[in-house]
Amino acid sequence: xxxxxxxxxxxxxxxxxxxxxxxxxxxxxxxxxxxxxxxxxxxxxxxxxxxxxxxxxxxxxxxxxxxxxxxxxxxxxxxxxxxxxxxxxxxxxxxxxxxxxxxxxxxxxxxxxxxxxxxxxxxxxxxxxxxxxxxxxxxxxxxxxxxxxxxxxxxxxxxxxxxxxxxxxxxxxxxxxxxxxxxxxxxxxxxxxxxxxxxxxxxxxxxxxxxxxxxxxxxxxxxxxxxxxxxxxxxxxxxxxxxxxxxxxxxxxxxxxxxxxxxxxxxxxxxxxxxxxxxxxxxxxxxxxxxxxxxxxxxxxxxxxxxxxxxxxxx
Amino acid sequence: xxxxxxxxxxxxxxxxxxxxxxxxxxxxxxxxxxxxxxxxxxxxxxxxxxxxxxxxxxxxxxxxxxxxxxxxxxxxxxxxxxxxxxxxxxxxxxxxxxxxxxxxxxxxxxxxxxxxxxxxxxxxxxxxxxxxxxxxxxxxxxxxxxxxxxxxxxxxxxxxxxxxxxxxxxxxxxxxxxxxxxxxxxxxxxxxxxxxxxxxxxxxxxxxxxxxxxxxxxxxxxxxxxxxxxxxxxxxxxxxxxxxxxxxxxxxxxxxxxxxxxxxxxxxxxxxxxxxxxxxxxxxxxxxxxxxxxxxxxxxxxxxxxxxxxxxxxxxxxxxxxxxxxxxxxxxxxxxxxxxxxxxxxxxxxxxxxxxxxxxxxxxxxxxxxxxxxxxxxxxxxxxxxxxxxxxxxxxxxxxxxxxxxxxxxxxxxxxxxxxxxxxxxxxxxxxxxxxxxxxxxxxxxxxxxxxxxxxxxxxxxxxxxxxxxxxxxxxxxxxxxxxxxxxxxxxxxxxxxxx
Numbered sequence: 001x002x003x004x005x006x007x008x009x010x011x012x013x014x015x016x017x018x019x020x021x022x023x024x025x026x027x028x029x030x031x032x033x034x035x036x037x038x039x040x041x042x043x044x045x046x047x048x049x050x051x052x053x054x055x056x057x058x059x060x061x062x063x064x065x066x067x068x069x070x071x072x073x074x075x076x077x078x079x080x081x082x083x084x085x086x087x088x089x090x091x092x093x094x095x096x097x098x099x100x101x102x103x104x105x106x107x108x109x110x111x112x113x114x115x116x117x118x119x120x121x122x123x124x125x126x127x128x129x130x131x132x133x134x135x136x137x138x139x140x141x142x143x144x145x146x147x148x149x150x151x152x153x154x155x156x157x158x159x160x161x162x163x164x165x166x167x168x169x170x171x172x173x174x175x176x177x178x179x180x181x182x183x184x185x186x187x188x189x190x191x192x193x194x195x196x197x198x199x200x201x202x203x204x205x206x207x208x209x210x211x212x213x214x215x216x217x218x219x220x221x222x223x224x225x226x227x228x229x230x231x232x233x234x235x236x237x238x239x240x241x242x243x244x245x246x247x248x249x250x251x252x253x254x255x256x257x258x259x260x261x262x263x264x265x266x267x268x269x270x271x272x273x274x275x276x277x278x279x280x281x282x283x284x285x286x287x288x289x290x291x292x293x294x295x296x297x298x299x300x301x302x303x304x305x306x307x308x309x310x311x312x313x314x315x
Numbered sequence: 316x317x318x319x320x321x322x323x324x325x326x327x328x329x330x331x332x333x334x335x336x337x338x339x340x341x342x343x344x345x346x347x348x349x350x351x352x353x354x355x356x357x358x359x360x361x362x363x364x365x366x367x368x369x370x371x372x373x374x375x376x377x378x379x380x381x382x383x384x385x386x387x388x389x390x391x392x393x394x395x396x397x398x399x400x401x402x403x404x405x406x407x408x409x410x411x412x413x414x415x416x417x418x419x420x421x422x423x424x425x426x427x428x429x430x431x432x433x434x435x436x437x438x439x440x441x442x443x444x445x446x447x448x449x450x451x452x453x454x455x456x457x458x459x460x461x462x463x464x465x466x467x468x469x470x471x472x473x474x475x476x477x478x479x480x481x482x483x484x485x486x487x488x489x490x491x492x493x494x495x496x497x498x499x500x501x502x503x504x505x506x507x508x509x510x511x512x513x514x515x516x517x518x519x520x521x522x523x524x525x526x527x528x529x530x531x532x533x534x535x536x537x538x539x540x541x542x543x544x545x546x547x548x549x550x551x552x553x554x555x556x557x558x559x560x561x562x563x564x565x566x567x568x569x570x571x572x573x574x575x576x577x578x579x580x581x582x583x584x585x586x587x588x589x590x591x592x593x594x595x596x597x598x599x600x601x602x603x604x605x606x607x608x609x610x611x612x613x614x615x616x617x618x619x620x621x622x623x624x625x626x627x628x629x630x631x632x633x634x635x636x637x638x639x640x641x642x643x644x645x646x647x648x649x650x651x652x653x654x655x656x657x658x659x660x661x662x663x664x665x666x667x668x669x670x671x672x673x674x675x676x677x678x679x680x681x682x683x684x685x686x687x688x689x690x691x692x693x694x695x696x697x698x699x700x701x702x703x704x705x706x707x708x709x710x711x712x713x714x715x716x717x718x719x720x721x722x723x724x725x726x727x728x729x730x731x732x733x734x735x736x737x738x739x740x741x742x743x744x745x746x747x748x749x750x751x752x753x754x755x756x757x758x759x760x761x762x763x764x765x766x767x768x769x770x771x772x773x774x775x776x777x778x779x780x781x782x783x784x785x786x787x788x789x790x791x792x793x794x795x796x797x798x799x800x801x802x803x804x805x806x807x808x809x810x811x812x813x814x815x
Contacts, residue, residue, distance in 0.1 A: 028734050087734065090708055094734060178329055182364045185324035189336065190368045190442050194322060226323040264405040267368070271440075275409035277362045289329075299326045 004076050004110075006117030012080045013097055020082055026092045027084065030060030033291070034119045036140060039130040041067040041102060047283075048130070053083050054284035056096045059291050062120045065100040066111060074107035112138040126291055134161070135169060146290050148172040149214040150243070156311035159214055163308040170290040173214040174300055178289060179278040180219055180244060180258070183265050186276065187256055193269060199251035200227065204234040206246035214307065215243045221307030223249070225299070233310060334360070334754035336369030336443045337475075338434055342421065342461050343452035344374025344385070348482070350392035353452060356746035358393060359400055361410040365751060369442040373433055374416045375426065385416035413441075421453070421461050427468030434470070445475025448753055455484055459498035466502030480509045480753050483574045484565065485762075488778060489771035496764050505764060509753045514575040515582075515760040516745030516752075519709040519735060523582050523674075524591075526703070526711065534587065536678070537653075543698065544658045544808070546675040547579050548815050550667035554624065554793070555641070560632035567643040568621070568774055568781070571663040577604060577770045578762065579705070580659055583674055584649055593759040597766065604769035608648045615780040617807070618646040622798040623788035624666040638786055641665045644801040646808075647773065658808060662801060666793035671815045672705040686724050702815075709735035 020027045035055070039048060045067075052063050063083070069075055084095040099118060103111050115138060119125050124143040129135045132152045135145040145165075150173045152158035162169050187193050203223050207216040212235045220233040238245035248257040256269040263279040339357075343349060360366045374385055390411065394402060417433060419426030438445050449465060451458055458481055465471050465479075479499065486492025499508055514520055527533060536542075549571055555562040562570065578600070585599040610618055622642030628635050642664030649659065678699035700714040711733045716726040752760055790798040796812060805811055 028732055030734070087708075090734070092734075179364070181324065181326065182330050185322060185326070185330060186333065186364055186368055188322045188324050189333070191444075192442055193368075197323065223324075228323070261405060263403065264409075266405075272368065274368050275405050276364050277403055277406040279403075293328055295328060297328050299328065 004078060004114065006114045009078060009080060009099060009114070009118060013099070016080055016082055016097070020084070020095055023093075027095045028092050030056075030094050030096055031062050031120050031123065032059055033061045033124040033126055035059075035061045035063050035291075036115060036119075036125065036127045036137065036142070037063065037065045037130060038127065038133055038136075039065065039067055040133075041069045043067070043130060049083075051283045051287070052098065053085070054282060055287050055291075056083055057085065057087075058284075058288045060094065060096050061126075062096065062118070063098045064115060064118060065098065066115075067100065067102045068108065069102060069104050072104060074104040074110075075102060076104070076107060076110055077102045108138065112140070115140045124294065128287060132158075135165070142167075144168045144170055144290070144294060146170045146172065146287065150176070152214075155212065155214040155217060156308070159217060159304065159308040159311045163304050168294075168296065170293075170300075171214070171218075171304070172283070172286040172290065174218050174303070175286040175289045176281065177215050177219050177222070177244065179281075180247065180265070181222060183258060183267060183276045183278065184223075184247065187258070187267050187269070187272075187274070190272065192272070193256055196249070196251050196254060196256065197227065200231070200249050201252065202234065202248070202250040202255075203231055204236060204246075204248040204250070205244065206236045206238040206248075207243060208238050208245055209243070212311070213243045214311070217307035217311045218303055219244060219247060220310055221305070222299070222303035223247075224310075225302035225306045331363060331365050332751060332755065333365045334367050334370070334751055335446060336367045336441070337446035337448055337754055338371045338373060338437050338441070338443045339448045339450060339754075340373045340375070340430060340434070341450050341452060342375050342457075343454075344416065345376035345378045345380075345388075346452055348452040349374070350389070351396050352746045353450065353750070354389045355393045355396040356744055356750055358397070358402075358407070358410055359744065359747055360751060362400060362403065362406055365747075366410075366413075369444070371413045371415060371437045371441050371443065373430060373437070374414065375419060375421075375430070377418060377420055379418040380416045382415050386411040386414050389414060421457055421464060424464065424467060427464045427470060431468050431470050438475070443475070445473045446477075447473070447475065448478050448480060450480045452482065455482070455486075455495075458495060462499050462502045471502045471507070476507075476756065477503075478507050478509055478753060478756075479503050480511060482511050484569060485510055485574075485767045486771065487565075487569060489768065489775045492767055492771050496767070506758075508764070509758055510762040510764075510767065511749055512574050512578050512762050513745045513749065514578055514705075515762070516749040517705060518745075518748075519703070519705045520579065520582060521760070522709075522735065523579075523703055524596075528587050539653060539655055539657050541678055542657055543677045543679045544660060544810055545580075545583065545677065546660045546813055547576055547583070547662070547673075548675075548813075549576055549579075549663040549672045550670060550796075550815070551663075551665050552667060552670045552794075554627065554666050555630050555633070557631065559627075559630040562641075563633050563637050563639040566621075566640040567663050567665070568619075568640055568645075568777060572643050572645060572661055573770050573774045574762075576661045576663060577607075577773060578766075579674060580604075580647065580661065581766070583676075583703075584654055584659070586653070591759070593757060593761075596759050597761075597763045601763060601766040601769055603649065603651075604766050604773065606649045606651045606654075607769070607773040608650050609772060610776040612776060612780050615777050618804065619777045619781075620644040620798060620801040620804050621781055621786055622664060622791045622801065623786070624664070624791055624793045625789040626666070626793055627789065638784075638788065640781070640786075642667075642791060642797045642801070644797065644804060645774075645777065646804060658810070660805060660810070660812070662797065662812070664791075664797050667796055668794055669815075670707060673815050674703040674705070675813050675815070676701040676703075677810075686726050700813075704735075711735075 078101045082095045084093045126144045127142045128146045149158035205216045246259040259266045265278045267274045581600040581603045584603045588595040621640035644662035647659045680698045702712045713731045717729045719725040719727045
C-alpha cells in the first residue's frame with residue numbers, strides 16, 4: 001500500500017483543473033461546501049455518481065466519496081475526477097471536484113487526516129452516511145451529518161440513536177415526509193379544519209411493508225409534537241407500496257383524511273376534497289433539502305423525540 | 316381553538332411560503348398573458364403545494380365558455396409554457412376544479428353583479444374568507460373601466476381583503492399615468508393596488524439587494540468616490556415579432572426604459588433599508604427615482620439617443636414612415652450625495668446582436684499606477700468592472716488586474732465569476748413569485764404610484780422633445796449595437812459602451 005497524502009491529491013486536482021481549462025469551452029469552478037460520503041464499497045457506484053451529479057446542480061461542492069471495504073487486507077486507494085455540466089443557457093461548463101477513496105474498514109483511521117486536510121476551506125462541511133451506517137466522521141468536524149434511518153434494519157434503534165445525538169444530525173426519512181407535512185399543514189390552513197384540532201381523538205397512519213417504517217413514526221411524531229399532547233397512534237399496514245399510504249386525524253363524527261394515490265395525495269374532510277402532488281423524490285432531492293436547512297430545527301428535534309418514543313413503544 | 320389560532324403544522328424553516336385562502340378574478344382570461352404566464356404560474360404553484368386549500372379562479376372575457384370548456388382551453392393552452400413541469404392528471408384535475416368562468420363585457424354592470432354572486436358562492440364553498448385578488452390581464456385602456464365596474468358593484472370592499480393587480484404600462488406619459496391613478500384610486504386605495512413590473516420578480520434582480528445589503532464589503536465602495544459610471548443594458552436579438560401595431564404606439568423608451576430599466580437603476584442606486592419590508596424598500600426606490608435630474612429640453616439631444624433598426628418599417632402593422640424608437644439610450648444623473656456626477660447610461664433595443672440584460676459598474680482606475688500599462692495598452696481596460704448579469708446567464712463577475720505570468724511586472728485583466736445557475740439558481744418564475752406575493756399581501760416587488768410618477772418625470776422631457784422631432788430613421792442595422800449617436804453620447808464623457 002503506497003503512502004497517500006493530501007498534498008499529492010491537491011496536486012492531482014490542480015492538474016485536473018489545468019487540463020479542464022485547456023478545453024475549447026471554458027469551465028467555471030463551483031464549490032459551496034464539502035460533502036463527505038461514507039458508503040459501502042459494494043454500493044452501486046453509478047447510483048452514487050448520479051446522486052452526486054444531481055446534487056451538485058443545486059449545491060455545487062467538493063465531493064469526497066469514501067468507499068469502505070469490509071474485511072480483508074488494509075487498502076487505501078484514490079482517484080480524482082471532475083463532474084461537469086452545462087447550465088441552461090450557459091456558455092461555459094460548470095465543474096466540481098470528486099475525490100474517491102477506497103479504504104479498508106480496518107485502516108479507516110488513516111483517512112482521517114487526509115479528509116481534514118482536503119475539506120474546502122471556509123465553507124460548510126456535510127457528511128452523508130449512506131446505508132445502515134452510524135454517523136462517524138473520522139474526526140472531521142462537520143456542520144451536519146445526514147443518515148437515512150429507513151436503511152437501518154431496526155427503525156426504533158435508528159431513531160433512538162439519532163435522538164441521542166448531540167450534534168446536528170439529519171435524516172432522509174424526515175425529508176421524505178416533507179410533502180406529507182406540507183399537505184397536512186395546507187389542509188389545516190382552512191379555519192374549518194383548524195377548529196377540529198382540540199377535538200382530535202385518533203391519529204392513524206397507514207404504511208406499507210412488513211414493519212412500520214421510520215417515515216410513519218416521524219409523521220405521527222410530528223403530529224403529536226405539533227398538537228402538543230400525548231395521544232395514542234394507530235399504525236395500520238396497507239398494501240400499495242408507498243412508505244406512507246395515508247393519515248387520518250379523527251374527532252367525534254368527523255375526520256380529515258389523506259390518502260396516497262399514485263404520485264399525489266387526496267385530502268378529504270366532509271365536503272372538502274382536494275388533491276396535491278406528492279411525487280417520489282430522488283436521493284439527491286432529499287439530500288438537497290437537508291443541506292438547504294442547516295439551521296437547528298426545533299420542529300425536527302421535537303418530531304424525532306416523539307417518533308423515537310413511538311418506535312420504542314413498538315406500535 | 317378558534318379561527319384566529321395559528322396553524323400548528325406550519326414549519327417556516329422547511330415549507331415554501333404559501334398563499335392564504337382567496338379567490339382570483341382574472342379579467343382577460345382568454346388572452347395571451349393568461350395562457351402563457353398566469354395559468355402556468357398558478358398551476359406550478361398548485362403543483363408545488365403553494366396554493367391554499369381554499370382557492371378559486373374566476374376567469375372573464377367576452378368569449379362565451381362554460382367552466383368545463385374554459386378548463387379544457389387552459390389545459391391545452393398552457394402545455395407549451397410549463398417548461399419541464401409535468402402536467403400531472405390528478406393535480407391538474409384538482410386545480411381545474413378551482414377554475415370558473417363568467418363571460419361578459421367589462422362595460423356591462425351585470426358582469427360585476429354576476430362576479431359578486433359567484434364570489435359569495437366561492438367564499439361559502441371554498442372558505443376563501445372573502446379575500447379577492449382582481450387581476451387585470453387586459454389592455455391597459457380597460458383598467459379604468461374595470462376598476463369602476465368593480466367599485467360600482469361594491470366588490471372593492473369586504474371584510475376579507477380586496478386587491479387589484481395591473482400590468483404595465485401605467486399610462487403612456489406622466490399626465491395619463493396620473494389620470495389612470497386617479498381613476499383607480501376612486502375605487503381602491505394605494506395599499507390595495509399592486510402594479511407589476513415583472514423584472515422585479517426575477518430572482519437575479521432580487522439578488523441585487525442580497526448582494527448589496529447582505530455583504531459588508533461592497534456597500535462602502537458603492538458611491539461616487541469609487542464608481543466612474545454605470546451601464547444598464549437590456550438588449551433583445553428579436554424584432555417586434557408581430558407586435559408592430561402595439562409597439563409603434565409605445566417605442567423602446569416607454570416600453571423598457573420608463574419601467575424595467577429605471578427600476579433596475581433604482582435597485583442599484585437606492586439607499587440601504589433598515590428592514591426588508593415593502594414600504595421601506597419602495598420608499599428607497601422611489602427616493603432614488605425622484606433624485607434623477609430632469610433634463611431641460613436643450614439637454615435632451617446630448618443625453619438621449621433614439622434608434623430604429625433597418626427593417627422595422629417593413630414589419631406587419633407598422634407605418635412605413637414610422638418614427639417609433641426601437642432603440643433608446645439615455646444618460647441619467649442622480650442628484651444626491653451618493654451619486655452626484657456619476658452617469659447612469661441606460662440602453663435598450665431590438666434586433667441587437669444578442670439577448671442580454673446586465674448592469675455594469677465601472678470603477679475608477681487606481682489613483683496611481685506603479686506598474687507598466689496593461690498588456691492590452693487600452694487604458695479603459697484597466698479599471699475594475701463589476702457586472703451583475705440579469706439574463707440569460709445570471710451571475711456576477713468582477714474584473715480586476717493581475718500579474719501576467721512571466722518575468723517582469725505587466726498586468727492583465729482577469730475575471731472572477733459567480734454563475735447563479737452553477738450555484739443552484741433554478742428558482743421560482745417571476746410570475747409565481749409575484750402572484751404569491753400579491754396573494755400574501757407583500758408589495759415589496761410591486762411598484763408604488765410615487766415611483767411610477769417619478770419614472771415618468773425622468774423620461775417625460777425626452778418624450779416631449781422626441782415627439783416634436785423628425786428622426787432620420789432607420790439609423791442602425793439589425794445585429795449591431797445600435798446607432799453611432801449612442802456611442803458618441805458616451806464618448807463625449809470619455810466612456811464607451813461595453814459589449815456585454
